[in-house]
Amino acid sequence: MTAAAISAAVRNRTADWWRRSIWVDHLMLAIRVVVAVLVLWGLAGGIAAGTYSAANFASFAMFGLTIGSVYALIALGYTMVYGILRMINFAHGDVMMVGSFAGLFAASSLSGAGLTNDAPLIALPLVLAAGMAVGAAVSVAIERVAYRPFLHVRSLAPLICAIGLSFVLQYGARGLFGTRNRAYPGFGWMEGTVQVAGLTIPIPQIVAFGAALVVLAGLLAIVRLTPLGKAMRAVSEDRDAAALVGIDVSRTIVFTFAIGGAMAGVAGVLYALVFKQITVFMGFFLGIKGFAAAILGGIGNLGGAMLGGLVLGLAEALGPALLLEGYGLPAPYQLKDVIGYGMLVLILIFRPQGLLGERLAAKRA
Amino acid sequence: MSFNVVTSSFRVVRREREAGAEALRIGLIAGVAAVLFCLIGAYVALDKRDVVEGVASFAAVALAAIALVAGYTSAATANRQGRTPRRAVLLAGGAGLAVGACLALMVLATTNLGIRTILVAASPALVRALTFGTTAGSSGQIFLLLAAGFGLGAIGGALATLVPERLRRAIIRGVFVVIFAGLFRDVFFSIASNLPGGVDRMIYGSAGIRLWPAILLFAAVVAWTILRAAAGKPSAARTGGRSKLSIVLLVATVLVLPLITSDFVAQVAMLVALYMLMGMGLNIELGLAGLVDLGFVAFFAVGAYTVALLCSNGPLAIADVSFWVALPVAIVLAAVSGLVFGLPVLRVRGDYLAMATLGLGEIVRVLVLSDALAPVLGGSQGIIEIDRPVLAGISLNTPAELYYLALILAGAVAFISWRLQHARIGRAWLAIREDEDVAQALGIDPVASKLVAYSVGAAFAGAAGAVFAVLVGSVFPHSFQLLVSINVLAILVIGGLGSLPGVLVGAMVLIGLPELLREFGEFRYLFYGVALVAMMHIRPEGLWPAESTKREMADA
Numbered sequence: 001m002t003a004a005a006i007s008a009a010v011r012n013r014t015a016d017w018w019r020r021s022i023w024v025d026h027l028m029l030a031i032r033v034v035v036a037v038l039v040l041w042g043l044a045g046g047i048a049a050g051t052y053s054a055a056n057f058a059s060f061a062m063f064g065l066t067i068g069s070v071y072a073l074i075a076l077g078y079t080m081v082y083g084i085l086r087m088i089n090f091a092h093g094d095v096m097m098v099g100s101f102a103g104l105f106a107a108s109s110l111s112g113a114g115l116t117n118d119a120p121l122i123a124l125p126l127v128l129a130a131g132m133a134v135g136a137a138v139s140v141a142i143e144r145v146a147y148r149p150f151l152h153v154r155s156l157a158p159l160i161c162a163i164g165l166s167f168v169l170q171y172g173a174r175g176l177f178g179t180r181n182r183a184y185p186g187f188g189w190m191e192g193t194v195q196v197a198g199l200t201i202p203i204p205q206i207v208a209f210g211a212a213l214v215v216l217a218g219l220l221a222i223v224r225l226t227p228l229g230k231a232m233r234a235v236s237e238d239r240d241a242a243a244l245v246g247i248d249v250s251r252t253i254v255f256t257f258a259i260g261g262a263m264a265g266v267a268g269v270l271y272a273l274v275f276k277q278i279t280v281f282m283g284f285f286l287g288i289k290g291f292a293a294a295i296l297g298g299i300g301n302l303g304g305a306m307l308g309g310l311v312l313g314l315a316e317a318l319g320p321a322l323l324l325e326g327y328g329l330p331a332p333y334q335l336k337d338v339i340g341y342g343m344l345v346l347i348l349i350f351r352p353q354g355l356l357g358e359r360l361a362a363k364r365a
Numbered sequence: 366m367s368f369n370v371v372t373s374s375f376r377v378v379r380r381e382r383e384a385g386a387e388a389l390r391i392g393l394i395a396g397v398a399a400v401l402f403c404l405i406g407a408y409v410a411l412d413k414r415d416v417v418e419g420v421a422s423f424a425a426v427a428l429a430a431i432a433l434v435a436g437y438t439s440a441a442t443a444n445r446q447g448r449t450p451r452r453a454v455l456l457a458g459g460a461g462l463a464v465g466a467c468l469a470l471m472v473l474a475t476t477n478l479g480i481r482t483i484l485v486a487a488s489p490a491l492v493r494a495l496t497f498g499t500t501a502g503s504s505g506q507i508f509l510l511l512a513a514g515f516g517l518g519a520i521g522g523a524l525a526t527l528v529p530e531r532l533r534r535a536i537i538r539g540v541f542v543v544i545f546a547g548l549f550r551d552v553f554f555s556i557a558s559n560l561p562g563g564v565d566r567m568i569y570g571s572a573g574i575r576l577w578p579a580i581l582l583f584a585a586v587v588a589w590t591i592l593r594a595a596a597g598k599p600s601a602a603r604t605g606g607r608s609k610l611s612i613v614l615l616v617a618t619v620l621v622l623p624l625i626t627s628d629f630v631a632q633v634a635m636l637v638a639l640y641m642l643m644g645m646g647l648n649i650e651l652g653l654a655g656l657v658d659l660g661f662v663a664f665f666a667v668g669a670y671t672v673a674l675l676c677s678n679g680p681l682a683i684a685d686v687s688f689w690v691a692l693p694v695a696i697v698l699a700a701v702s703g704l705v706f707g708l709p710v711l712r713v714r715g716d717y718l719a720m721a722t723l724g725l726g727e728i729v730r731v732l733v734l735s736d737a738l739a740p741v742l743g744g745s746q747g748i749i750e751i752d753r754p755v756l757a758g759i760s761l762n763t764p765a766e767l768y769y770l771a772l773i774l775a776g777a778v779a780f781i782s783w784r785l786q787h788a789r790i791g792r793a794w795l796a797i798r799e800d801e802d803v804a805q806a807l808g809i810d811p812v813a814s815k816l817v818a819y820s821v822g823a824a825f826a827g828a829a830g831a832v833f834a835v836l837v838g839s840v841f842p843h844s845f846q847l848l849v850s851i852n853v854l855a856i857l858v859i860g861g862l863g864s865l866p867g868v869l870v871g872a873m874v875l876i877g878l879p880e881l882l883r884e885f886g887e888f889r890y891l892f893y894g895v896a897l898v899a900m901m902h903i904r905p906e907g908l909w910p911a912e913s914t915k916r917e918m919a920d921a
Binding site: 022024027028031087088090105108145146149150155156157159160161163164165166167168169170171172174175176177178285288291292295329330331332334335337338341342344345348349352 | 401404405406407482483484485486657708709710711712713716717719720721723724725727728731732734735736737739812851854855858862887888890891893894895896897898900901902905
């Protein structure tokens with residue numbers, strides 16, 4: 001095609017869009033432009049301000065990847081449940097909190113035996129296993145209460161039940177475990193730091209990042225290679241047809257919830273490994289970030305969830321320094337969450353299919 | 366939005382097991398519930414409030430109710446499966462025994478295993494309260510719990526099988542009335558204190574109803590119920606007269622309540638009225654138009670901060686006008702913010718909309734809290750010294766006066782909602798709620814309808830925020846957390862989505878009750894969660910469903 005033909009085609013499409021669009025489309029376009037300008041302006045300002053050195057940015061990025069891998073693990077649970085039920089598990093973040101507490105109690109008893117300090121490589125898998133088991137159990141219970149009774153109808157009931165369960169988990173845990181912050185015991189040499197290419201990186205961050213990658217690989221193997229994974233994919237394509245060809249649909253759904261809950265349990269333990277302190281209310285907002293990561297990557301897409309988590313983590317870690325600093329705002333780190341939530345809202349509005357997802361059929365409210 | 370649109374032929378139905386297995390299952394579930402009730406610290410907290418003075422605390426009543434219900438349900442199951450009444454009662458006792466056994470295990474674990482490092486509520490105080498002061502770790506303690514469980518389960522079973530239905534209904538009603546009268550001592554005591562001759566002190570002790578009045582009340586309710594049934598009068602519920610009579614009763618209570626009771630009750634009533642205002646706002650968005658909005662608190666915040674900035678004497682004030690000038694400004698600004706909020710999320714639906722609005726609401730809260738906006742909005746220090754409204758030279762200071770202010774606003778808002786609901790726009794909302802695409806095909810403009818829903822709902826919330834600001838006299842960011850949105854959502858769900866009287870009922874149940882039961886305050890969100898889940902399972906249409914929902918449920 002010649003340049004003239006291309007420009008004619010572009011003009012045609014623009015004219016076509018202009019003819020079909022209503023004022024809402026124009027408004028959306030305007031919002032896009034405004035957001036893009038704001039981001040570019042902030043970026044330019046942030047780089048020009050030069051408050052932080054390259055080493056600063058590198059350590060921000062490493063931190064972003066760590067928290068991003070926690071988001072990614074949470075996002076996997078959302079994505080799997082969404083893929084199979086086309087519904088959001090609103091209580092998923094609290095599953096992560098419960099898993100984290102289960103890990104805490106496992107770690108405390110292991111630390112009593114001196115195992116966490118002397119042999120963290122043995123203790124950590126045990127703690128992770130405790131978090132995974134409890135996370136899976138709680139997740140299955142959520143499925144039983146909030147989703148199974150409403151499987152055959154389209155309604156608000158599962159969403160409301162899940163919101164209710166989220167509160168039951170938060171305030172139940174508050175009653176059971178108390179309101180004060182709880183601290184994980186030390187994990188021996190895993191507390192230290194290493195020097196990589198002139199950067200000082202805390203080992204827990206590396207461990208968390210590595211563990212998240214391993215878990216994702218395992219999950220992909222389950223979904224791609226096992227009969228269970230095949231059943232999961234079939235049920236997510238068409239539940240009725242899957243039942244017709246002899247797949248035990250409710251068992252498949254239960255396993256999906258269990259795996260998602262186990263991922264959340266891992267996320268809870270890894271979060272605690274990096275941040276040391278856990279509270280009963282941490283799950284809810286981390287859950288929302290995890291959801292944002294799932295949407296960002298393309299909901300229903302496992303690799304997308306991982307990518308979305310890492311991108312969101314990086315954006316939150318680098319955003320305040322790069323973007324908000326450019327506007328000369330005081331205390332930009334207070335606004336870290338604005339970046340996370342802002343990304344969530346913008347993705348939901350402008351690209352609900354996410355980075356890797358396909359276009360979903362218009363979802364019925 | 367509807368609760369019964371079938372989307373898949375796939376339905377999971379639980380098969381009922383044999384009566385004995387069912388009894389064990391029910392008993393174990395109830396036992397776990399009872400243990401959790403103790404371990405979250407609810408038992409010790411609620412033990413401080415008596416239902417019947419010196420006889421039964423709220424905690425004891427709740428625990429006994431768990432065992433009774435377990436017995437009742439398992440006996441009813443056995444009955445349905447054709448077992449003899451004797452066997453049914455025995456099975457019910459077994460279910461109760463399972464509850465007692467779970468509690469006994471918990472007591473043993475608490476005294477011997479030292480689980481307190483994990484579970485903060487597993488304290489000696491809990492064991493003492495549970496076992497009526499018997500020696501710790503004794504076998505008598507365990508026996509007591511088991512026997513009490515068995516006895517209560519059997520009583521529940523006997524109630525289900527041996528007692529004739531009329532008497533059963535009368536007894537259950539009597540028990541409920543006594544518990545109600547005991548729990549809401551504050552309300553009834555302050556009403557009774559208007560009567561001469563120290564009647565209040567005769568009926569109520571310092572923590573609950575006294576024993577003899579309780580027995581008299583119980584007997585009176587039982588006798589009255591039986592006599593009415595025997596006289597063959599059809600109960601009001603069946604003739605459909607209930608809604609009219611209850612509306613009259615409700616209105617009368619609502620009008621005179623703060624006058625005949627204490628400041629404390631007036632304060633609670635004031636909160637209920639505030640949440641009604643917000644509930645009616647969200648009812649437009651969620652109940653009518655089907656837009657799930659979890660960022661609703663932002664509009665409340667806009668109303669509150671507007672009034673704060675306009676009416677405060679503090680350093681941040683931008684004007685010092687009267688409340689009556691600030692109120693319309695707050696409402697208009699809230700409506701505009703609703704529009705601004707609604708515009709970007711016009712194309713987002715369902716669960717995604719819930720998340721998007723949640724994100725928007727949180728962004729607003731984080732921004733208000735941040736140092737960046739602190740010079741304007743005060744950051745975490747908030748805005749203080751807000752003037753009270755002055756009407757005809759009198760400053761509205763007491764909770765009762767502010768209650769009437771909120772009530773008048775709520776009345777006006779209820780009238781507007783009611784008119785809107787039955788106007789063209791209301792029908793357009795309902796159509797969009799049921800199916801947006803079909804609605805659009807029928808010539809409804811979804812964009813305009815949704816935007817009107819957002820701004821009207823936001824305006825109502827703004828009015829609530831304005832009253833809140835003058836009620837408290839100051840505004841802080843932590844008053845505008847996500848929890849407020851969840852509260853309002855729960856009110857709508859419990860009352861009945863799309864139903865105006867449902868908002869009133871929901872606000873009374875979810876805001877009024879926990880405030881009146883102060884010991885309960887710590888567990889209110891747990892209660893909300895359980896109530897939301899239970900409601901969806903037992904009565905998805907709400908306590909006072911809207912007419913359209915009622916028709917729908919009848920069709921299903």
